[in-house]
């Protein structure tokens with residue numbers, strides 16, 4: 001076993017998930033309560049607030065690591081993610097960055113990676129203005145404080161929004177509490193279909209530092225399929241089995257298949273697309289998804305409290321349209337660790353195991369002074385997606401990148417020749 005001779009760490013864990021606990025047990029770690037001295041804490045997002053609260057006054061030691069950044073919500077709350085990315089775009093425009101380049105219609109070429117979105121009620125007037133430009137468009141309403149598809153609905157008439165406003169607890173478009181805020185996004189009504197069904201991607205991205213940015217992408221992401229065939233007919237807008245790919249919704253469908261759980265590996269998707277659409281466009285799609293991930297993290301890197309005790313494994317939801325354009329839908333701070341099938345369980349168990357090997361130095365004890373450079377073997381199924389320090393150093397030639405197993409979009413490794421020479425982040 002790889003962990004032989006390693007120190008027996010003390011761990012605390014808020015979630016009763018076998019893929020977590022089995023990993024800790026197998027390493028011979030000892031469970032303690034979150035109030036005791038732990039080395040590794042897998043905390044819920046609620047606990048994070050307490051751990052880092054000013055009133056608590058608790059200071060973490062050098063040998064302690066924890067699985068969330070204190071203000072992870074800058075990325076993982078639907079409204080804040082959009083706000084941060086919009087601000088990031090403006091900043092890059094102001095700097096004249098090549099990333100902010102636009103086409104002849106004024107659309108971003110590199111940064112147009114999420115559906116047009118407004119906050120409600122704050123942006124109601126802006127939304128109405130946009131709605132009236134294309135009155136037949138469908139929009140998707142999502143509560144900011146919920147997950148797993150809960151509270152989501154589709155609309156294609158303004159009167160439906162007015163009805164919602166009348167029926168909702170807020171009753172008016174003024175002074176809502178945080179839990180009553182929504183985002184309304186343009187509904188991607190031409191999703192890529194496989195076997196006639198809509199799906200989205202769940203990709204796992206591990207961040208060990210925001211400044212400088214250091215992130216890893218798991219090779220083993222998966223597609224989550226709807227159980228019924230897609231149909232953009234407006235009479236079917238209420239049918240969530242058609243429109244929402246969340247497993248928590250689909251598993252209640254009559255057609256749900258418990259053997260494969262409506263899932264496909266990303267590797268499978270890649271093969272399928274190479275076969276049906278060709279290798280070049282498939283490579284471009286995957287390249288764009290890597291870039292989109294890095295940009296979304298860069299968009300929050302300056303507002304994140306870059307605490308050296310923290311790491312975070314984000315669950316990215318990505319939708320692909322039938323022109324193979326990827327859209328970032330949302331980023332989850334606590335991607336589900338529930339297993340729906342046996343291969344799901346193995347994948348998630350290995351995800352946690354690889355993650356531990358990356359965030360804990362080879363000696364086996366957490367150490368915030370460590371330079372956070374795991375060996376390629378330790379990365380397991382993770383690929384180094386982006387390492388800002390490396391990207392900025394002259395080391396980053398193609399050779400160094402491949403030696404480091406860096407398959408992501410290093411700045412100078414970008415496909416676009418214009419970006420290759422000019423792109424840099426301040």
Ligand SMILES: Nc1ncnc2c1ncn2[C@@H]1O[C@H](COP(=O)(O)OP(=O)(O)O)[C@@H](O)[C@H]1O
Nearest residue numbers: 115147148149150185186187188244245317330
């Ligand atoms: N703009 C959109 N266009 C098309 N489908 C969408 C869009 N936004 C969300 N969805 C669908 O709804 C699902 C749930 O939305 P998401 O933003 O991930 O909220 P939740 O936190 O409830 O999972 C997504 O997985 C996707 O299938």
Ligand SMILES: [Mg+2]
Nearest residue numbers: 148149317330
């Ligand atoms: Mg989601």
